[in-house]
Amino acid sequence: MLDKTFDPKTAEPRLYQAWEASGGFAPTDDPNAEPFSIVIPPPNVTGSLHIGHALNNTLQDVLIRFERMRGKAALWLPGTDHAGIATQMVVERQLAQAGNQSRRDMGRDDFVAKVWEWKAQSGGTIVNQLRRLGASCDWSRERFTLDEGLSAAVRKVFVQLHKEKLIYRDKRLVNWDPHFQTAISDLEVEAREVDGHYWHFAYPLEDGSGEIVVATTRPETMLGDTAVAVHPDDERYKAVVGKAVRLPIVNRPIPIIADEYPDPEKGSGAVKITPAHDFNDFAVGKRHSLPMINIFDDFARINDNAPPEYRGLDRFEARKKVIAAFEELGLLREIEKTRHTVPHGDRSGVVVEPYLTDQWYVAADVLAKPAIKAVEEGDTVFVPKNWEKTYFEWMRNIQPWCVSRQLWWGHRIPAWYGPSLDPEAKDKHTAKVFVAETAEEALDEARRFYGPDVAVEVDDNFPGWEKVNGVFSKVRLKQDEDVLDTWFSSGLWPFSTMGWPEKTSDLARFYPTHTLITGFDIIFFWVARMMMQGLHFTGEVPFKRVFINALVRDASGAKMSKSKGNVLDPLELVDEFGADALRFTLTAMSGQARDIKLSRQRIEGYRNFGTKLWNASRFCQVNGCARAEGFDPAAVKAPLNRWIVGETQRTAAAVTAALDGCGFDETANGLYRFIWNQFCDWYVELAKPLLTGADEAAKAETQATAAWVLDVILKLLHPVMPFITEELWQQTADLGAARAERQLMTARWPDLPASLVDAAADAEIGLIIDTITEGRSVRQGLNVPLSAQPPLLVIEARPEQRAVLGASAALVARLLRVSGVEFVEAAPAGSIPFVVDGATLALPVAEFIDIAAERARLTKEVASLAGEIEKTAKKLGNADFIARAPEEVVEENRERLADAQAAKAKLEAALARLQTV
Known part of the structure; x- marks a missing residue:
């Protein structure tokens, strides 16, 4: 007999261990089984499970369990990302706390060894947390973006793209984090609103005929100005275009140019142009062939391109000094307070600088063309479809992709530098580059380049050459110190994890993958790059469908953040309510194109749903329900049993269709209605007279029908609530004599004929x-x-x-x-x-x-609700309120309006009934 209650704390670890030990997470080796594969969006190896992970991985698990039960060779391939900057930061912080030691004190090799040591001890945290959620990944195939197989794939891709001239070195602007001294991606930049100022500076015309006033929020960058720009249609400045101003402090003449970038309606209509320190200015500088003067070093201190009195100053100290100098020169015209957006490093927290530096770039515009075409032609589809527009906008306006990072943890760029044979070459000690998959291959290329009489070796510490009698005798190569952007290696994830470039059986069977489930925020950073690289290196799209999951917010609709104190920890929720309750909540609320408002009350409600099913199962046991040998649901006679059999068929068909189309919320909500309302409430209640009556044939039929329906329910619900359904499957074996499947996880998905629906019984x-x-x-x-x-x-x-x-x-x-x-x-x-x-x-x-009193009560309540509706509707009709109020406040008012309107309609219906009395 079932216990009175289901205890997730003891059942979940026991059941998961049994699943994993059984080998059921691996795809079937049946050669006739249709392949279905998903690759996990690899979480950072530094990470721990947050609520976004819980949603994303729950939906993946729902899909993979569904397809596994349908008899497909279902592979969910797991793994983690080395997360370059995040992991390096964790270990550097540990070193600092342990003894005020830095990575530079240790040296590269020792530091990287230390990171690997940390990874071995702590890197599996999130993987074990995914197990607690019930994730049925094939852990035997677990990969890591820095494991040897994936590293070899990364090197091959880099070398091939370089040979195809799709990877190259260039000097361009990047997002520079002065704390970590590295370029970072746009995804690692956090835009923060801060209080600041516009400083209005006067730049005197060189001919003494007047001045031009420009405004800036970053006065220190004026040290690198190389032009002042005005709009070509701005009548105020037509006479001075082509002239020059004398740049104050620096005392350098810079031209006045006409460009469409300045807005004549904004400020003075004239803007200072600093191509080395502003992305818009960089574009202007390119159009007009302006000099690009970098005034910062890697730490955002003023370098030697500025006047001597500024050199070595921190950028913000330099700012104060520049403002003071303009004031002293009588050229500070105005200080205007403003609130503006300033980019910060999301991990370092420091202000990010646009920074001109030499980096490695991928010609993303070339790779993007086939990736755009694949979505246009439907080879890959987005669900919801509206995300295709976002994908197209990004891809059709794509810029060169900076793939180098000034870090030590990651895939080191497979490029080695040697000296140029041209004595006049710039950077002559490292002017020649050899790109190869290994150091041995690079040495072979170098030997061919320098000739048989020159000894060649790799020496990162002493690159350059030795000469004897003016002739090269030995050349030392130095490997590029940078590593690749994490997105470069994760962009290969769908095929590198399956053994590419080797022609493995997994690659042949499971690539392309079927469905990718991910968040909207990485459509460009990850999805697009997988599309580009997958098509380029395999000739096929990496996945046939991309499902974009919602964002999880708090109960009021606000974005979760530690600073707000509204973060819900999924592991705490699992401890409190069980994994099934959290999974069902996330699945039921994951409607396409709408965010999830998560609250403990919601999760508690769905835990009660599990309890309802548990109690119904106990009822079946107590009442002797047992699945009879050879039971045929089409042969039942009692109208009640014909009705529940038909409803079971309808539900199975609807759930199957919903899961086929990634309708996760439709799946959960359909199951909820059927299990709670139709089975647990109506069928159980209406069946009691049959189960306790004198008609033995009707009783036996009802017992068998109830057991059969419960079996189908457990199968349909299993992908969403795997633990409680597996426990009921195991513990109620007496309800289903002759069950062929030992584990519910690998039981056959219900495929019920439409003929089971009986219109007369309905x-x-x-x-x-x-x-x-x-x-x-x-x-x-x-x-x-x-x-x-x-x-x-x-x-x-x-x-x-x-x-x-x-x-x-x-x-x-x-x-x-x-x-x-x-x-x-x-x-x-x-x-x-x-x-x-x-x-x-x-x-x-x-x-x-008292009919009169009831009329009065209902009339009063209707009037009260009418007032609330009018007030809320007026607020929502106010454009200023919509524009200024936080998103969650607006949404809360919309929900309040809808609830009030529904309540009013219900009360009006009751009042209308009384009017007939």
């Missing part, structure tokens, strides 16, 4: 259910006491309806709390009529309620 049981439901609604709406037992009056009904209501009179009386069912020609005064499927019924309630 009409009969539907009439009973609707009569009880509408009758309860009348009683509740008019505050009829529970103790009151008026008769249910049948006034007008079709003959078959009269037969049903007559035959089920005792059942209706018990569930509706009426004295009985009476067939009358007309209802007496004080009766409340209602209509069910064309039949007119009534409840005579005048003797149980």
Whole structure:
């Protein structure tokens, strides 16, 4: 017999261990099974499970369990990302805390060894947390973006792209983090609103004929100005275009140029151009061939390109000094307060600088063309489809992709530098580059380049050459110190994890993958790059479908953040409510194109759903329900059993269709309605007379039907709530004699014929259910006491309806709390009529309620709600409120309006009924 309650704390680890030990997470080796594969968006090896991971991985697990049960060779391939900057930061912080030691004190090799040591000890945290969530990944295939196989794939891709001239070195602007002294991606830049100033500086014209005023929020960058730009149609400046101003402090003449970038309506209409320190200015500088003067070093201190008195100053100290100098020169015209957006490193927290530096770039515009075409032609589809627009906008305006990072942890760039044979070459010690997959291959290339008489070796510490009698005798190569952007290696994830470039059986069987489930924020950073690289190196799209999951917010709709104190820890929620309750909540609320408002109350409610199913299973056990050998659901005779069999078929078909289309919320909500309402409430209640009656044949049929339905329920619900369903499957084996499947996880998915639906049974049981439901609604709406037992009056009904209501009179009386069912020609005064499927019924309630008082109460409540509706609607109709109020406040008001309108409609219906009395 089942315990009274399900205990997730003891059951979940036991069940998961049994699943994993059984080998059931691996795809079937049946060669005839259709492949279905998903690769996990690899979480950072530094990470721990957050609520976004919980949502994303729950949906993946729902899909993979569904397809596994459908008999497909279902592979969910797991792994983690080395997360260059995040991991390096963790270990550097540990070193600092342990003894004020830096990575530079240790040296590269020792530091990288230390990171690997940390990874071995702590890097598996999130993987084990995914197990707690119930993730049924094939852990035997787990990969890491820095493992040897993936590293070899990364080197091959880099070398091939370089040979194809799709990877190259260039001097361009990057997002520079002065704390970590590295370029970072746009995704690692956090835009923060801060209080600041516009400083209005006057630049005197070189010919002494006047001045031009420019405004800036970054005064220190003026040390690198190389032009002043005005709009070509701005009449105020047409006479000075082509002239020059004398750049104050630096005392350098810079031209006045005409460009469409300045806005004549903004400020003075003139802007200072600093191509080395502003992305817009860089574009202007390119158009006009302006010098690009970098005034910062790697730490954002002023370098030697500025006047001597500024060199070595921190950028913000230099700012103060520049402002003071302009004031002293009499050229500070105005200081204007402003609130503006300033980019910060999301991990370092420091202000990011646009910084001109030599980096490695991928010609993303070339790779993007096939990736755009693949989505245009439907080879890969986005769900919801509207995200295709976002994808196209990014891809059609793509810029060169900076793939080098000034870090030590990561895939070191496979490029070695040697000296140029040209003595006049710039950077002559490292002017020649050899790009190869290994150092040995680079040395071979270098030997061919320098000739047989020159010894070549790799020496990172002493690159350059030795000469004997003016002739090269030895050349030392130095490997590029940078590593690759993490997105470069994760962009290869769908095929590198399956063994590419080797022609493995996994690659042949499971690539392209079927579905990618991920967040909208990395469509460009990850999805697009997988598309570009997958197509370029395999000739096929990496996945056929991309499902973009929602964002999880708090109960009021606010974005979760530690600073707000509104973060919900999924592991704490699993401890409190069990993994199934959290999984069901996330699945049920994951409707396409809408965010999830998560609260403990929601999760608690879905835990109660699990309890409801548990109790219904215990009811079946207590009442001797057992699946009979050779049970045929199509052969049941009792209308109630025919009805539940038909509803089971409808639900199975609807859930299958929903999961096929990534309708996760439709799946969960459909299961909820069927299990809670139709099975646990109506079927169990309506079956009690059959289970306790004298008709042994009807009793046996109902016992077998209930056991069969419960089996189907457990199968349909398993992908969403795997733990409680597996436990019920194991613990209620007596309900299903001759079960072929030992584990529910690998049981066969229900495929039920539409012929199981019985229209006559639907009409009969539907009439009973609707009569009880509408009758309860009348009683509740008019505050009829529970103790009151008026008769249910049948006034007008079709003959078959009269037969049903007559035959089920005792059942209706018990569930509706009426004295009985009476067939009358007309209802007496004080009766409340209602209509069910064309039949007119009534409840005579005048003797149980004060009708006048009820009218007054309902009228008052309707008026109160009308006032609330008017007030809220007015607020939502105010454009200023919509523009200024936080998103969660606006959404809260919309929900309040909808709730009030629904409540008002319900009360008005009850009031309308009273008008007939």
